[in-house]
Amino acid sequence: MLDLHGYGPRLLEGAGVTLQLALLSLLLAVVLGLITASAKMSRSWLAHRIATLYTTVIRGVPDLVLMMLLFFGGQIGVNMITDWLYYQFDIDIFININEFVAGVVTIGLIFGAYMGETFRGAFMAVDHGQIEAGKAYGMSNSLVFRRIRFPQMMRHALPGLSNNWMVLLKTTALVSVIGLSDMVRVASEASKATREPFTFMIVVALIYLLIASVSEWIFVRLQKRYDIGYGEAD
Amino acid sequence: MKKVLTLSLLGLAIAASSAQARDYEEVRIGVDVPYEPMEYRTPDGELTGFDIDLGNALCEEIGVSCEWIVQGWDGIIPGLLSRKYDAIMSSMTINDDRREQVLFSDPYITPPSAWFAPEGVEFDVVNAETLTDMTIGVQRGTLQDNYVTDMYGDVADINRYATADDMVLDMESQRLDILFLDFPVGKSTLLDSEEGNYIVVGDMLTEPKEYFGDGFGIAFRQRDEALAEQFNEALETLRDNGTYDEIYARYFETE
Amino acid sequence: MESLLTWLETQLADNSIFTLQTLSHYGEGLTTTVQLVFLSLIIGLIAAVPLAIGRGSRHAWIKWPIFAYTYVFRGTPLLIQLYLIYYGVVFVDGIQETWLWVILEDPFVPALIAFTLNTAAYTTEIFRGAIKSTSKGEIEAARAYGMSPGLTMRRIIIPSAFRRALPAYGNEVIFMLHASAIASVVTIMDLTGAARFVYARYYAPFEAFLFVAAIYLCLTFAILYFFRHLEKKLLAHLQPQTG
Numbered sequence: 113m114l115d116l117h118g119y120g121p122r123l124l125e126g127a128g129v130t131l132q133l134a135l136l137s138l139l140l141a142v143v144l145g146l147i148t149a150s151a152k153m154s155r156s157w158l159a160h161r162i163a164t165l166y167t168t169v170i171r172g173v174p175d176l177v178l179m180m181l182l183f184f185g186g187q188i189g190v191n192m193i194t195d196w197l198y199y200q201f202d203i204d205i206f207i208n209i210n211e212f213v214a215g216v217v218t219i220g221l222i223f224g225a226y227m228g229e230t231f232r233g234a235f236m237a238v239d240h241g242q243i244e245a246g247k248a249y250g251m252s253n254s255l256v257f258r259r260i261r262f263p264q265m266m267r268h269a270l271p272g273l274s275n276n277w278m279v280l281l282k283t284t285a286l287v288s289v290i291g292l293s294d295m296v297r298v299a300s301e302a303s304k305a306t307r308e309p310f311t312f313m314i315v316v317a318l319i320y321l322l323i324a325s326v327s328e329w330i331f332v333r334l335q336k337r338y339d340i341g342y343g344e345a346d
Numbered sequence: 347m348k349k350v351l352t353l354s355l356l357g358l359a360i361a362a363s364s365a366q367a368r369d370y371e372e373v374r375i376g377v378d379v380p381y382e383p384m385e386y387r388t389p390d391g392e393l394t395g396f397d398i399d400l401g402n403a404l405c406e407e408i409g410v411s412c413e414w415i416v417q418g419w420d421g422i423i424p425g426l427l428s429r430k431y432d433a434i435m436s437s438m439t440i441n442d443d444r445r446e447q448v449l450f451s452d453p454y455i456t457p458p459s460a461w462f463a464p465e466g467v468e469f470d471v472v473n474a475e476t477l478t479d480m481t482i483g484v485q486r487g488t489l490q491d492n493y494v495t496d497m498y499g500d501v502a503d504i505n506r507y508a509t510a511d512d513m514v515l516d517m518e519s520q521r522l523d524i525l526f527l528d529f530p531v532g533k534s535t536l537l538d539s540e541e542g543n544y545i546v547v548g549d550m551l552t553e554p555k556e557y558f559g560d561g562f563g564i565a566f567r568q569r570d571e572a573l574a575e576q577f578n579e580a581l582e583t584l585r586d587n588g589t590y591d592e593i594y595a596r597y598f599e600t601e
Numbered sequence: 602m603e604s605l606l607t608w609l610e611t612q613l614a615d616n617s618i619f620t621l622q623t624l625s626h627y628g629e630g631l632t633t634t635v636q637l638v639f640l641s642l643i644i645g646l647i648a649a650v651p652l653a654i655g656r657g658s659r660h661a662w663i664k665w666p667i668f669a670y671t672y673v674f675r676g677t678p679l680l681i682q683l684y685l686i687y688y689g690v691v692f693v694d695g696i697q698e699t700w701l702w703v704i705l706e707d708p709f710v711p712a713l714i715a716f717t718l719n720t721a722a723y724t725t726e727i728f729r730g731a732i733k734s735t736s737k738g739e740i741e742a743a744r745a746y747g748m749s750p751g752l753t754m755r756r757i758i759i760p761s762a763f764r765r766a767l768p769a770y771g772n773e774v775i776f777m778l779h780a781s782a783i784a785s786v787v788t789i790m791d792l793t794g795a796a797r798f799v800y801a802r803y804y805a806p807f808e809a810f811l812f813v814a815a816i817y818l819c820l821t822f823a824i825l826y827f828f829r830h831l832e833k834k835l836l837a838h839l840q841p842q843t844g
Contacts, residue, residue: 172822173817
C-alpha cells in the first residue's frame with residue numbers, strides 16, 4: 113500500500129517537532145497577546161504607542177522575511193555582543209540561536225500581534241457593569257479577573273483564538289526553509305531522495321488536516337463550555 | 347530587577363568562560379550535506395565523504411576527538427562565529443570575502459569548477475553567446491553563484507538553490523539547461539548517476555582567483571590561530587605519510 | 602535617465618551592499634512579486650464567485666466537492682501545495698515532450714497555479730459567508746418584485762455580498778502578499794528571493810532583510826489604504842449619518 117521507503121519514523125519525529133513548535137509558539141503568542149492588549153488599553157501613552165508599532169510592523173511584513181531576519185540576523189547580532197565581551201573582558205560565552213528557538217520566537221512574535229487584537233476585542237466586550245458589580249460585592253481585583261472577566265472574555269476570544277491557531281499551525285511549515293527538521297523538511301528531503309514527491313507531500317498534508325480537524329473539535333467543545341448560559345440570550 | 351538580570355548574566359558568562367578551556371579536547375566541525383562526494387550521508391544516515399574522512403584523520407593526528415554538526419550553507423559562517431562549532435570543513439573555497447569573516451587553514455584540495463549539461467547539448471564552448479537565454483543552475487551564495495551572476499547575469503537566467511540536491515533534481519526534470527558546480531560534486535551526482543546522461547561542457551575553471559580563490563580550506567574563528575596551526579601541521583604530516591593519498595583515492599579516481 | 606543613473610551611482614558610491622546591481626535585483630523582485638500576487642488574486646477572485654454560489658447549492662454533487670476543495674486548501678500550508686505542484690508536475694510521464702512543459706518549465710507558472718488555487722479557496726469561503734448573511738428581507742423583496750432566483754442572485758445578493766466581503770477580502774490580499782514570499786523557495790527571484798541573494802553574497806542579514814521588510818511594509822500600507830478608500834465609497838450607506 114503506502115510505501116514510505118523507511119522514512120516513516122523520521123516523518124513521525126518531524127510531526128512531533130511541528131506540534132511542539134506550534135504549541136510553544138502559541139504559548140508565547142498568548143502571553144505577548146495579553147501584554148499587547150493590556151498595553152493598548154492602558155492609559156500610558158508610551159505603552160499604547162509601542163504596542164501599536166509592534167502590531168503594525170509585524171502584520172506588515174511576511175512571516176518568512178521576519179524569520180530569516182531573526183535567524184540569520186539575530187545570530188550575527190548576538191555574535192557581535194559576545195565578541196565584544198570576549199575582546200573587552202576576555203569573557204567567552206556561547207549563545208547559539210538554533211532553528212527551533214528562532215522558529216518559536218518568530219512565530220510567537222507574529223501571532224502575538226494578532227492575539228493582541230483578539231484579546232483587546234474580547235476584553236472590551238465584557239460589560240463594565242459586571243466588573244463594578246463584582247467589586248461592589250467586595251471581590252478583589254484578581255478574583256474579579258478570575259471569576260468574571262476571564263470566563264466571559266474567553267467566550268469572546270475563542271473564535272479569534274481558534275482562527276489564529278489554525279493559521280499558526282500552517283505557518284510552522286516555513287521553519288523547514290531555515291533548516292529545522294519539521295515534517296515538511298523531512299518530507300521534502302525524502303521526496304528528493306526517492307523521487308516520489310506526491311507520496312510524502314500528501315502524507316504531510318493529511319497530517320496537517322488531521323491536526324486541524326482535531327483542534328477544531330476541541331475548540332467547538334471549549335466554545336460550548338464558555339457559552340453556557342448564553343444560548344438563548346444571543 | 348535589571349540589576350539581578352545583569353548580575354546573573356555576568357555569572358553565566360564567567361561560568362561559561364571557566365568551563366571552556368582554550369586548548370581544545372574536542373573539536374566540533376560544521377558541515378553542509380549533501381555535497382557528494384565531499385560530504386554526504388549513506389542511506390542509513392551515516393556521514394561520509396572526502397571532507398569527513400580527512401577531517402577525522404586530522405583530528406586523530408592532532409589527538410582530539412571530532413564531532414560533526416550538520417548546518418545549512420546559508421548559516422554556516424554565522425554558526426562558526428557563534429561557537430555552535432569550532433571549525434567548518436565543508437568544501438569551502440578560500441577567498442578574500444570570507445577571509446574577512448574567518449581564518450582559513452592551508453588549502454587541502456583544489457578542485458576546479460565545471461559546467462555540466464545533458465548529452466547532446468548544442469555547444470562546446472561556454473561564453474556569453476552560447477549561454478544567451480539559457481537557464482543556469484547554481485547553489486546560492488557559492489563562488490559559482492558570484493561568478494555566473496557577474497559574468498552572465500545579463501544574458502542568461504540564473505536559478506539559485508539552497509542545496510545541490512534541489513539543483514540536480516531540477517536538472518533531471520529539464521528545468522535547467524546547464525549547471526555550474528565544483529567538478530567533483532558534478533561528477534559524482536551527474537556524470538556517475540544512473541539518471542540521465544550528462545557531460546562536462548567547455549573548460550574547467552580555476553581562474554580568475556578573485557572568484558575561484560585558492561582551493562578549499564578549513565575555516566576557524568579569527569582568534570583560534572593555534573587551532574588552525576595544529577590542523578596545518580597535521581595536514582602536512584598526512585600528506586607526507588600517505589594517509590592523504592589513500593583517502594583521496596577512496597573518493598576520486600586516480601590514474 | 603542617464604543623469605539619474607549617474608546621480609544614483611554617486612549616491613551609492615560609499616557602500617558595498619546597495620550597489621546598482623543589487624538594487625536592480627530588488628527592483629526586478631518587486632516586479633515579480635507584484636505580478637505574481639496580482640495575477641493570482643485576479644484569477645482566484647474570478648473563480649471564487651461561481652464556487653461560492655455552488656458551495657451553497659442544494660445539489661450534493663456540486664456542494665461537497667467544492668467544500669472538500671476549500672477544506673483541503675485552507676487546511677494545509679501553502680508551502681506544501683507549492684511543493685506538490687512544482688515537483689509533482691515533473692513526475693507526470695513524458696510531460697517534458699508536450700507543449701505544457703514550455704509553460705510549466707518556468708517556476709513562475711507552478712507558483713502562480715499554487716497561489717491561485719490557494720487564494721480561490723479562501724475567497725470562496727469569504728464570499729460564501731457574505732452571501733449567507735444576506736438579509737432575508739432583501740431576498741423576499743426581490744421575490745415580491747417578481748425577480749427570478751437567477752436575477753435575485755445577480756442583482757441583489759451578489760452586489761450586497763461583495764460589499765460585505767470587502768474588509769475580509771482586503772485581509773486576504775495582504776495575506777497573499779505575505780504568503781508570496783515563499784516563491785523564493787522554488788528559485789523565483791521575488792522580493793524575498795532578492796533579499797536572500799544579497800544576504801548570501803554579502804553576509805549582511807540586517808541590510809538585506811530590513812530593506813525588503815520596509816518594502817513589504819509599504820506595499821501593505823498601500824493595500825490597506827486602497828481598501829479603506831474602497832470601503833468608504835462602497836459602504837457609505839451603512840455608516841451612521843452625521844451632521
